Amino acid sequence: MATGFLTDTTVCIGCKACEVACKQWNQLPADGYNLTGASYDNTGHLSGTTWRHVAFIENPKKQRRLSGDVDLIALAEDVTETLPGNAELDGLGRWNFMSDVCKHCVEAPCQQACPTGAIIRNEFDNVYIQPDVCNGCGYCVPACPYGVITQVPNDGRAFKCTLCYDRQRDGLEPACAKACPTNSIMFGDVEDLKVIAAERVATLHAKGYDNAFVYGTPEVGGTGGIGGNHSKFILMDDPETYNLPRHPFMPQVKVKGAFVASSIAAAALTAVVALAFRD
Amino acid sequence: MSDISSEALAAGRGEQNGKVQTSHHPKTDPKQDEKKGYYGIPPIKRAHWTWQIPVYFWLGGITAGVALFTAVSKLVGKEDPAVTRLGRYFAVVSMILSPVLLIWDLGRPERFLNMMRIWKLRSPMSNQSWSLVAYGNVSGILMLKQAAEDGLLGRGGIARLVARLVPHRVLQVLALPLALFIGSNTGTLLSATSVPIWARNWMLMGPTFLASGVSTGLSFISLVLNLLRTGRKDTHHTLQRAEKVMLLVESGLIAASLARMSRWGKPLVTGKIGALFVGGTLIGGIAAPLALLSGKETRNKSMLTSVLVLLGGLAFRFAVVLAGRKSADDPQAYFSFTRGENAPQPGDKI
Numbered sequence: 203m204a205t206g207f208l209t210d211t212t213v214c215i216g217c218k219a220c221e222v223a224c225k226q227w228n229q230l231p232a233d234g235y236n237l238t239g240a241s242y243d244n245t246g247h248l249s250g251t252t253w254r255h256v257a258f259i260e261n262p263k264k265q266r267r268l269s270g271d272v273d274l275i276a277l278a279e280d281v282t283e284t285l286p287g288n289a290e291l292d293g294l295g296r297w298n299f300m301s302d303v304c305k306h307c308v309e310a311p312c313q314q315a316c317p318t319g320a321i322i323r324n325e326f327d328n329v330y331i332q333p334d335v336c337n338g339c340g341y342c343v344p345a346c347p348y349g350v351i352t353q354v355p356n357d358g359r360a361f362k363c364t365l366c367y368d369r370q371r372d373g374l375e376p377a378c379a380k381a382c383p384t385n386s387i388m389f390g391d392v393e394d395l396k397v398i399a400a401e402r403v404a405t406l407h408a409k410g411y412d413n414a415f416v417y418g419t420p421e422v423g424g425t426g427g428i429g430g431n432h433s434k435f436i437l438m439d440d441p442e443t444y445n446l447p448r449h450p451f452m453p454q455v456k457v458k459g460a461f462v463a464s465s466i467a468a469a470a471l472t473a474v475v476a477l478a479f480r481d
Numbered sequence: 482m483s484d485i486s487s488e489a490l491a492a493g494r495g496e497q498n499g500k501v502q503t504s505h506h507p508k509t510d511p512k513q514d515e516k517k518g519y520y521g522i523p524p525i526k527r528a529h530w531t532w533q534i535p536v537y538f539w540l541g542g543i544t545a546g547v548a549l550f551t552a553v554s555k556l557v558g559k560e561d562p563a564v565t566r567l568g569r570y571f572a573v574v575s576m577i578l579s580p581v582l583l584i585w586d587l588g589r590p591e592r593f594l595n596m597m598r599i600w601k602l603r604s605p606m607s608n609q610s611w612s613l614v615a616y617g618n619v620s621g622i623l624m625l626k627q628a629a630e631d632g633l634l635g636r637g638g639i640a641r642l643v644a645r646l647v648p649h650r651v652l653q654v655l656a657l658p659l660a661l662f663i664g665s666n667t668g669t670l671l672s673a674t675s676v677p678i679w680a681r682n683w684m685l686m687g688p689t690f691l692a693s694g695v696s697t698g699l700s701f702i703s704l705v706l707n708l709l710r711t712g713r714k715d716t717h718h719t720l721q722r723a724e725k726v727m728l729l730v731e732s733g734l735i736a737a738s739l740a741r742m743s744r745w746g747k748p749l750v751t752g753k754i755g756a757l758f759v760g761g762t763l764i765g766g767i768a769a770p771l772a773l774l775s776g777k778e779t780r781n782k783s784m785l786t787s788v789l790v791l792l793g794g795l796a797f798r799f800a801v802v803l804a805g806r807k808s809a810d811d812p813q814a815y816f817s818f819t820r821g822e823n824a825p826q827p828g829d830k831i
């Protein structure tokens with residue numbers, strides 16, 4: 203059975219419980235009190251010591267046109283009909299929160315890059331770094347199409363989300379999913395999650411949110427030879443808004459082609475040098 | 482009260498164009514007009530590589546060039562003992578220095594042997610480790626023969642046995658593809674990443690690094706022979722001839738690479754990296770040596786040419802690695818790269 207995450211960003215409230223739960227369970231060190239200064243998000247991105255990261259996106263979709271009295275209760279109750287006084291639902295702008303995590307790619311570029319075999323697929327079909335094998339070559343870091351896997355400077359090795367391998371072995375769900383108060387983070391069999399995702403997107407479409415879609419499929423998010431992701435997301439905006447690539451690719455797809463091209467070049471250069479020996 | 486205009490009052494109440502602005506946002510959020518992304522934070526992580534890696538790339542290229550010239554001279558029957566000797570000793574020096582540089586770069590250097598746990602054909606890093614092991618061993622045996630011939634192993638029976646038993650012809654030929662692989666794989670290693678400037682140019686990275694490597698290797702031989710005042714006259718002449726053509730091939734491949742990188746190649750030609758690349762590699766490492774090579778051959782000129790080519794090759798590797806850093810740090814480069822079909826795709830014809 204393959205397990206994975208489904209992160210439904212439409213119900214995320216940005217409480218960061220997942221970030222904290224992840225840090226606590228996995229005993230990850232603090233990253234320091236750094237203020238980004240440009241946003242409400244002071245974590246910034248995933249790293250070797252931050253395996254869940256909540257993105258805070260201020261999303262003023264349209265120009266602010268707020269006229270007349272706004273019925274804030276109607277707004278809060280998710281009323282999609284026209285509001286009194288011609289106020290628009292989107293008038294206040296929308297907060298998008300998204301709890302980012304390792305995508306646990308079906309064909310993982312980090313695993314392909316790893317020369318020591320430290321990165322494996324475990325019995326839950328999750329991408330897992332064996333910390334006792336990793337020698338910190340760092341080649342997985344630029345290989346990851348989502349900027350997830352990162353070396354920890356003082357440690358030297360690469361780290362990322364383990365999908366709580368230890369908890370799963372004990373029959374528990376990952377710490378982030380456990381802590382999430384809105385069930386934005388769902389954990390389970392990827393096949394079940396696929397169905398839940400499809401249903402949720404259909405519901406959102408029926409409510410008029412046409413822009414909802416699943417990220418992490420072979421069509422979007424898990425493209426270019428990656429074959430989809432085991433941790434998927436329900437998004438409401440362009441992937442780039444969440445700092446995610448739309449059509450990422452498996453960087454190793456061209457290694458064979460590059461070898462062929464290099465071999466041809468090697469033969470040609472050998473001929474060039476041989477010709478230089480003519481009298 | 483009278484000196485405050487009604488406009489300022491309206492603004493103070495949060496009114497604009499006669500409408501109340503109840504949100505704390507300005508009327509039009511400037512963020513909206515900016516290009517897509519998340520507060521400009523890079524969506525991918527760059528490689529951590531410091532100076533050891535470009536220097537290794539340089540060394541690997543020289544190794545390929547030296548091996549190529551040595552092997553070909555043997556194959557065409559114009560072997561110069563001075564070149565063969567240099568080639569055999571240098572290969573071992575390089576195969577000691579290269580792993581040192583690479584292990585130095587590891588986060589956990591004491592675990593370097595874990596590279597030998599598996600062999601993964603799809604990982605250029607794994608192929609690199611194994612090719613270094615293979616080439617290191619072959620060069621070690623060849624050096625033993627050379628040492629025996631040079632009398633470094635004494636005059637005893639062992640030296641004679643080594644000199645006779647080492648199948649140097651077979652090994653020299655075997656060593657050539659390994660060395661050429663090491664030279665080109667330095668480029669392939671970069672291309673098999675998510676970094677736009679490198680990944681975009683996947684097909685030409687290996688060939689370009691190899692051509693540049695061979696030109697530095699030829700220069701290295703020429704420089705050492707000149708410094709030691711050894712080598713036959715025709716060897717020097719052949720080296721210069723080969724160098725000339727190699728520099729032309731290299732510049733052709735660099736031009737094609739820049740064309741292929743297109744907009745994602747910008748970091749290589751702008752700013753400080755651009756200065757290093759254009760000044761150090763294109764002008765200093767290719768154009769100037771070509772000009773120097775076109776005149777009469779003198780020892781001093783030849784040595785200057787060699788030094789320029791070697792430095793140009795080093796500048797090239799530093800420029801490409803640094804440009805990759807910039808490329809990875811640029812969200813727009815990555816997003817434009819992964820939006821359409823610009824990135825390499827499994828189904829691509831080329």
Ligand code: SF4
Nearest residue numbers: 304305307312346351
């Ligand atoms: S998202 Fe990155 S770190 Fe996670 S499995 Fe995919 S390549 Fe590896």
